[in-house]
Amino acid sequence: MLVEDGIIMDRSTQKRSWSKKYPRFDLRGKYAIPGFTDAHTHLVAEGIKMQRLDLSHCKSLKDCLEKVRADLAEKEISFGSNWDEAAWREYSPGNLNRQVLDRISKKKPIIMRRICGHYAVVNTAALRHIPRNRKIVDRKRGILYEDAALNLNDFFPPTHAMMEKAVNLATNKALRLGITSVHEISKPSYFRVLQKKRDELKIRFSVYLTEKHHEHVLRIGLRTGYGDDWLRFAGTKIFLDGSIGAHTAALKQHYRDRPKRGNALIPIKKLKWFVDTAESNGIQLMLHSIGDRTTDIVLGIIKENAARGNPLRHRIEHLEVLNGEAIAKMGRMNIIASMQPNFVHRWQQSGGFYEKILGPRYKKMNPFGSLVRNRVKLVFGSDCMPLGPLYGIQGAINHPCEDERLSIDHAFFLYTESCAYATFEEKKKGKLERGYFADLTILNENPLKARNYADLKVEAVMVGGEMVFSNLSERGVLR
Numbered sequence: 001m002l003v004e005d006g007i008i009m010d011r012s013t014q015k016r017s018w019s020k021k022y023p024r025f026d027l028r029g030k031y032a033i034p035g036f037t038d039a040h041t042h043l044v045a046e047g048i049k050m051q052r053l054d055l056s057h058c059k060s061l062k063d064c065l066e067k068v069r070a071d072l073a074e075k076e077i078s079f080g081s082n083w084d085e086a087a088w089r090e091y092s093p094g095n096l097n098r099q100v101l102d103r104i105s106k107k108k109p110i111i112m113r114r115i116c117g118h119y120a121v122v123n124t125a126a127l128r129h130i131p132r133n134r135k136i137v138d139r140k141r142g143i144l145y146e147d148a149a150l151n152l153n154d155f156f157p158p159t160h161a162m163m164e165k166a167v168n169l170a171t172n173k174a175l176r177l178g179i180t181s182v183h184e185i186s187k188p189s190y191f192r193v194l195q196k197k198r199d200e201l202k203i204r205f206s207v208y209l210t211e212k213h214h215e216h217v218l219r220i221g222l223r224t225g226y227g228d229d230w231l232r233f234a235g236t237k238i239f240l241d242g243s244i245g246a247h248t249a250a251l252k253q254h255y256r257d258r259p260k261r262g263n264a265l266i267p268i269k270k271l272k273w274f275v276d277t278a279e280s281n282g283i284q285l286m287l288h289s290i291g292d293r294t295t296d297i298v299l300g301i302i303k304e305n306a307a308r309g310n311p312l313r314h315r316i317e318h319l320e321v322l323n324g325e326a327i328a329k330m331g332r333m334n335i336i337a338s339m340q341p342n343f344v345h346r347w348q349q350s351g352g353f354y355e356k357i358l359g360p361r362y363k364k365m366n367p368f369g370s371l372v373r374n375r376v377k378l379v380f381g382s383d384c385m386p387l388g389p390l391y392g393i394q395g396a397i398n399h400p401c402e403d404e405r406l407s408i409d410h411a412f413f414l415y416t417e418s419c420a421y422a423t424f425e426e427k428k429k430g431k432l433e434r435g436y437f438a439d440l441t442i443l444n445e446n447p448l449k450a451r452n453y454a455d456l457k458v459e460a461v462m463v464g465g466e467m468v469f470s471n472l473s474e475r476g477v478l479r
Helices: 043-049 061-072 098-102 146-150 160-176 188-196 211-220 268-281 292-305 324-333 341-347 353-364 368-373 389-397 408-413 417-422
Strands: 002-004 007-010 031-034 036-041 078-083 110-114 119-122 143-145 179-186 204-210 231-239 284-289 315-318 336-339 377-380 440-443 458-463 466-470
Touching: 036 377, 036 417, 043 160, 043 179, 043 188, 061 078, 061 098, 061 110, 098 119, 119 146, 143 146, 146 231, 160 179, 160 188, 160 458, 160 466, 179 188, 179 417, 179 458, 188 204, 204 211, 211 231, 211 268, 231 268, 268 284, 268 292, 284 292, 292 324, 324 368, 336 368, 336 417, 341 353, 341 389, 368 377, 377 389, 377 417, 389 408
Parallel strands: 036 179, 078 110, 179 204, 204 231, 231 284, 284 315, 315 336, 336 377
Antiparallel strands: 002 007, 031 440, 110 119, 119 143, 440 458, 458 466
C-alpha cells in the first residue's frame, strides 16, 4: 500500500517496485484494518476525569468512601467519577447520600458522580455550588440527576491547563486502543481547546455541541461539516431521557426494582423546535434516547418534519430498550442507530446489572441483529464506558440473545466504514482503498481467524500516514 500526504495512493496484493524515497513499514505478519472510529465519546471530559479521583475499581461503597477520604486529605475538593454499583460486592447505591459524605467533611466539597454521568451525590459544601434553578435535584439527600449531574464541570470548572492536558491524555488513551477518529460530544470551552491544539491533533474529531448551545450555533451560522479533516462541527446533541443505571431512562414499563418509568426531559413542543430549526439550517441532530418511550416520541416528530429520507442523517443514540415497531420505522426512515456494544459486555450478561433492574427484558435490550435485519444504519461507539472497540466487539458477538448477535466482520464494519457514513465522510474514511485517509489500526492477528477474540491486541496505529502509536519491536517494523 502506497501512502502519500496522508492518503492511500495505491495498493496491491503483489510486491511493487515503488520509489525508494518512501519510508517502508513491514508489518511482518501483523494485520492492518481501517482505523477504528468511536461514534460516541466524551474524550475531553474523559481526559479531565483522568486527572481526578477514579472510583471505577472500587468493589463496595466503603471502598469509594475510603478513596474519597484519602483524596480529600490532599486536596480542597474531591471530585470522584465512575463509581459503578454493578461492580460492588453489595448492591447498595441507596446508602449513599449527602449525610454519608458530610461525615467525611462538611467544609470541603465532595462530588461522587456515577459512571453514566446522569446521577451524582454531593455533600453539603458541594451542594452550595449548585444553583437553585437546576432541575431534578434532591437537596435533602444531596442527589443530582440529569442536567445538574451532567454539567458538574460548570460548577467545579477544570482549569485551562487541565483541559489542554485532558486532550493529550485522552487522545493517547484512545490511540492505544486503535481509535483514529471520534464523534465527540462537547461544549464550547472544550471545542476552543481543540481548536487551539488543532495542529497537534493525532485523532480526527467530529464535534457535537450539546442542546444548550443550539441557539448560539444558529445565530453564528454554524452548519454540519464546517471545519476540516481533523476538527469539524458535526451537529447538536439533545438529551431526551436519562440512563438505565440512574433509573431515568424513559421506559413504557416500570423498572423491576422500583415503581418508576424514568423521565422524558424535553417537552414535545421544544423537541419539535429543535427538529424544525435543525432541518431549516442544515444541522444534524444526535438524539439521546435510551428508553422506548422517548424513542417513539422522537420518531413521530422526525417523521412529521423530515420525511425526505433523512438527508441530514439524524441519529438516535443508545436505543437500549427498543420495540419492533420502532425498529421497522427507523429502517423505513433511514435513521442512524448509534449504539454501544460495550454496555452489553459490561452489564447485559446473565445475572448482570441490567437483569437486576429490568428483569427478563434485559435479554432483548440492544437488539443489534434486529436492527440489521430491518436495514437500519447502525454505528458503534463507547460513551467512554469504557473506551475500546475490541472490548465492545465482544459484546456484539456474545449478545445474551442469539438472534441479536453479530458476526465478527460485521462488528468491525460498524466501528469503521459505517461510522464514516454518520459524519458524511464515507468517501474518505473506513476503507483501505485508493483515495482514503491512511488511517490504520494494526492488530496482532487476523480478527476473522482469531481463536479467542479477547486475545486480540492493538499493536500500532497510523493516522494520516504517520505512525502515532506502536508496540512493535524494531524488528517488527522496518523503516
